[in-house]
Amino acid sequence: MLEAIIISGIITGLIYALIALGFTLVYGISGIVNLTHGAFFVVGAYLYGILLNHIPKLIPQDLAYLTPTFAIVFSILLTGIIGSAFYRITLHQLLGEEVSILIASICACIVFHQIIFIAMGSLYAFSFTISPLVRGTIMIINTDVLTGKAVAALISLTSFIILGLYISRTKTGRAMKALSQDLEAAMLMGVSTEKLFMFTAGLSAGIGSLGGILYASTVTYGTASHMWMLGLALSFTVVVLGGLGSIKGSIFGGLILGFTQEAVMRIIPGAGVLQDSIPFIVVILALLIRPKGLFGKRIEME
Amino acid sequence: MLTDTIIRYVKKVYTNFATHVYDVPPRMLALLILIIIANLPFMGIPTHRLGIFTTANLIAILAVSWDLLVGRTGQISLGHALFYGVGAYATALLYKYLHWPWWTTIPLSIIAGVGVALIIGIPCLRFKGPYLALVTMAFPLAVVGFFYYYRDIFRGETGLSVKPIFAPPIVSYSQKPIANYYLSLALLTISSIIIYKVATSKTGIVFVSILDDELGSKACGINTTKYKLLSFAISGLFGSLAGAFAAHLTGSANPRYFIEKTALIPTEYSLIPIIATILGGIGTIYGPIVGTYLYYTLNNYVFEYVITGIDKPTRILFFMAIIIFLIVKWPRGIARTIVEKLEDLQEPREVEEILKEKAKSEETS
Numbered sequence A: 001m002l003e004a005i006i007i008s009g010i011i012t013g014l015i016y017a018l019i020a021l022g023f024t025l026v027y028g029i030s031g032i033v034n035l036t037h038g039a040f041f042v043v044g045a046y047l048y049g050i051l052l053n054h055i056p057k058l059i060p061q062d063l064a065y066l067t068p069t070f071a072i073v074f075s076i077l078l079t080g081i082i083g084s085a086f087y088r089i090t091l092h093q094l095l096g097e098e099v100s101i102l103i104a105s106i107c108a109c110i111v112f113h114q115i116i117f118i119a120m121g122s123l124y125a126f127s128f129t130i131s132p133l134v135r136g137t138i139m140i141i142n143t144d145v146l147t148g149k150a151v152a153a154l155i156s157l158t159s160f161i162i163l164g165l166y167i168s169r170t171k172t173g174r175a176m177k178a179l180s181q182d183l184e185a186a187m188l189m190g191v192s193t194e195k196l197f198m199f200t201a202g203l204s205a206g207i208g209s210l211g212g213i214l215y216a217s218t219v220t221y222g223t224a225s226h227m228w229m230l231g232l233a234l235s236f237t238v239v240v241l242g243g244l245g246s247i248k249g250s251i252f253g254g255l256i257l258g259f260t261q262e263a264v265m266r267i268i269p270g271a272g273v274l275q276d277s278i279p280f281i282v283v284i285l286a287l288l289i290r291p292k293g294l295f296g297k298r299i300e301m302e
Numbered sequence B: 001m002l003t004d005t006i007i008r009y010v011k012k013v014y015t016n017f018a019t020h021v022y023d024v025p026p027r028m029l030a031l032l033i034l035i036i037i038a039n040l041p042f043m044g045i046p047t048h049r050l051g052i053f054t055t056a057n058l059i060a061i062l063a064v065s066w067d068l069l070v071g072r073t074g075q076i077s078l079g080h081a082l083f084y085g086v087g088a089y090a091t092a093l094l095y096k097y098l099h100w101p102w103w104t105t106i107p108l109s110i111i112a113g114v115g116v117a118l119i120i121g122i123p124c125l126r127f128k129g130p131y132l133a134l135v136t137m138a139f140p141l142a143v144v145g146f147f148y149y150y151r152d153i154f155r156g157e158t159g160l161s162v163k164p165i166f167a168p169p170i171v172s173y174s175q176k177p178i179a180n181y182y183l184s185l186a187l188l189t190i191s192s193i194i195i196y197k198v199a200t201s202k203t204g205i206v207f208v209s210i211l212d213d214e215l216g217s218k219a220c221g222i223n224t225t226k227y228k229l230l231s232f233a234i235s236g237l238f239g240s241l242a243g244a245f246a247a248h249l250t251g252s253a254n255p256r257y258f259i260e261k262t263a264l265i266p267t268e269y270s271l272i273p274i275i276a277t278i279l280g281g282i283g284t285i286y287g288p289i290v291g292t293y294l295y296y297t298l299n300n301y302v303f304e305y306v307i308t309g310i311d312k313p314t315r316i317l318f319f320m321a322i323i324i325f326l327i328v329k330w331p332r333g334i335a336r337t338i339v340e341k342l343e344d345l346q347e348p349r350e351v352e353e354i355l356k357e358k359a360k361s362e363e364t365s
Helices: A002-030 A037-059 A061-089 A100-128 A147-169 A171-181 A182-190 A193-219 A225-242 A248-266 A276-288 B002-020 B024-038 B047-072 B081-098 B104-124 B130-150 B174-200 B202-212 B212-220 B225-252 B271-280 B286-308 B311-328 B333-343 B351-364
Strands: A137-140 A143-146
Touching: A002 A037, A002 A061, A002 A143, A002 A171, A002 A193, A002 A225, A002 A248, A037 A100, A037 A193, A037 A225, A037 B174, A061 A137, A061 A147, A061 A182, A061 A193, A061 B024, A061 B104, A100 A225, A100 B104, A100 B130, A100 B271, A143 A193, A143 B212, A147 A171, A147 A248, A171 A193, A171 B104, A182 A193, A182 B024, A182 B351, A193 A248, A225 A248, A225 A276, A225 B130, A248 A276, A276 B130, B024 B174, B024 B286, B047 B081, B047 B174, B047 B202, B047 B225, B047 B271, B047 B286, B081 B225, B104 B130, B104 B225, B174 B202, B212 B333, B271 B311, B271 B333, B286 B311, B286 B333, B311 B333
Parallel strands: none
Antiparallel strands: A137 A143
């Protein structure tokens, strides 16, 4: 029992951490709470599902095994472009108006919800199943784990490492770090805030879509157009647990949430209806102990 | 040429008007809006459609109470539907299990609302900025899970049924929507006047000082904890009042008062008051009311009767896009922008002129 909780908690937690990563990145760098993240969670999953059906027609037969990779890459790129463009059109004009940004981004979530609904038709809008990345199950320390889920957790871990390296090693990454530390000083050093904010918004949308793809491919019911609420709920729980704007915090927050959810689902009978409420109960209880999350700061990189 | 003449004429009329009535814009605007709203049933709206505006009135109360908490005190709350739902469920539970009449259950549910506001207000004192926004957003979502879990008491998805206030023995069936409408309008008027009085009183000024500079007001010897809790309590009072009456006027209390989960239409009661307040102008009392009416007219009338022939998802898509456009275009709110424009039109007057007028009025009296 305990082993099962730990193993599945780590795997679920890593996926949750990736979902929240984009959210925390945007807050850390541009200081806005961009709730559009929930929409890109769903948009990414849908784009992946659609591309998965269409890419095999476009590429040669002997490259068919690369289909999921192409689909993931293209959906991340597309979502990133959409996210960046959306940020520039609306949220960038509202910088400094906290509540207006919150509301404009929630409205944007509803807009994307309706676009998906219109594009997919009512049948696929309520449930769009996505085949797992890899089929089958494997045994990890006496626990049956779906291979697709384990692979998803690995992808999540890899993307954390890549992002960490990107921010600490490249010029753009260091500019982002500088922006998060001191906006005015970074501007004086010649960092273009507008371009970098746009880039961050795009990056966060891309990461959010990757999270959506991983989440949708590991659950049986796939994705649905109203799932932006779930994506948002998960990401903000993780982020608030770990501390807004901290990348390290989002990993810990994700793991805490993953463990709690698995433990509650396995220990309390009939807790299925509570599944959506668990994150919120966890976040309220945890914040009573630490009101700023575990690592509550602007962005920090190891 | 023509527009110039019109603008000049409006300016002239307005300056004449403004010189005679001191402090015109907010009060006259409020009176004008009240007159227009009160005449809605006679403006060719079918009686069975009045329900929308009854809801609009109740949501306007919620929006005004949200505005007191967020626009005046600066405590960002994204979960105001909690109070609405608590009010509705408290009155419904009392009716269902104890069979008490509405005039006893509604005051009790208001007390419950204030209690809940204090209970969530105390932990919320520790949070600031985005943390507060995210945590308050979590409260209704966390509560609604228990409503599904204890299905026997709360009846899950369908919710509890409540006896309507205006049933056939008191008011005939065809007159019921009109009675509901005027009751909700009276509630809105009374609540907004009370909130206006609170906001312009000494307490209200303290609230604004917390919004402007919390540390500074602490340094001035203000007990910010007490005032923040007071703001939560007042906000919870009016929120639960709106919820309790909503349960009695619509005849049921269900989880949709907290959150709409799989909805096609985002009738989220946390969201609508906020959208309305942002549209109307945050930190004013008239703004949320104007915004709520704008929201409901746009959502229900323009898209159902004026622009017909489009399906629901497209309608919501355009509606939300328009709202985003309005927010981006006027981040300070529509009603507030209009009021400020009107104030700008007013020509500055010389001190001598004012003194002359005063002397004249003294002579006549």
